[in-house]
Amino acid sequence: MTPPVIAIPCRHDASGRHHQLPMQGMGQAYLSAVIAAGGVPVLVPLGLDEPRLFRALERTDGLLLAGGEDIAPALFGEEPHPNLGTVDADRDAAEVALARRALEAGLPLLAVCRGIQVLNVAAGGTLYQDIPSQVSGALKHNCFYPEYPRDHIAHTVAIAPDSRLATILGRDVAVPVNSLHHQAVKAVGAGLRVVAQAPDGIVEAVEGTGGAWVLAVQWHPEELAPSRPDMAALFRAFVEAAGR
Numbered sequence: 001m002t003p004p005v006i007a008i009p010c011r012h013d014a015s016g017r018h019h020q021l022p023m024q025g026m027g028q029a030y031l032s033a034v035i036a037a038g039g040v041p042v043l044v045p046l047g048l049d050e051p052r053l054f055r056a057l058e059r060t061d062g063l064l065l066a067g068g069e070d071i072a073p074a075l076f077g078e079e080p081h082p083n084l085g086t087v088d089a090d091r092d093a094a095e096v097a098l099a100r101r102a103l104e105a106g107l108p109l110l111a112v113c114r115g116i117q118v119l120n121v122a123a124g125g126t127l128y129q130d131i132p133s134q135v136s137g138a139l140k141h142n143c144f145y146p147e148y149p150r151d152h153i154a155h156t157v158a159i160a161p162d163s164r165l166a167t168i169l170g171r172d173v174a175v176p177v178n179s180l181h182h183q184a185v186k187a188v189g190a191g192l193r194v195v196a197q198a199p200d201g202i203v204e205a206v207e208g209t210g211g212a213w214v215l216a217v218q219w220h221p222e223e224l225a226p227s228r229p230d231m232a233a234l235f236r237a238f239v240e241a242a243g244r
């Protein structure tokens, strides 16, 4: 198989750690997971207009939407909740446009954490802006670094037995996952279906209902993949789909 090229939109790094130079980039764990799965990750910078964003997408075989900031609630018709976290308008615009384009084109798409939220909003769905204050009885999903290691198992998920995800992971009950999120899918967007839920009902994965390979998870498989064959298999299945 010719190694498939996987587009990954960058995120802004405002940390100033590089001599105050504004930077863009992507977390090593995503790059490592795609590389280990046989793919060629290609970073797409924020700041491109849509024609050039789509040009980048045309030259790639799959789209990976990674984790990061909260989504601006204006994108799904809500006012900001007091507990809304940091948002990035450039990243929202680029990733929503890329997600819509990938769905239209039938391009394989894997979305992680923020990515499932971007995909859902791109498909017309809505989000809980803050689980602890908006979902009564919810488990603790915001097990953030550095209070918790990024591979901390926070809860299990139950997976729809007839889903692509169940086939990839090799099981459909009590799959242990990490959880570094305080937002979640609320109303599910058009052309998507829920294929995994936490014990409290929070949506933890969706798949496309059409023929294309579209899979999004709320947990962080890239942090688990080095020690979990099932999570490494998720990236291999994505890269293999991109290679077809």
Ligand code: MN
Pocket: 141, 155, 178, 179, 180, 181, 198, 202, 204, 218, 219
């Ligand atoms: Mn969770």
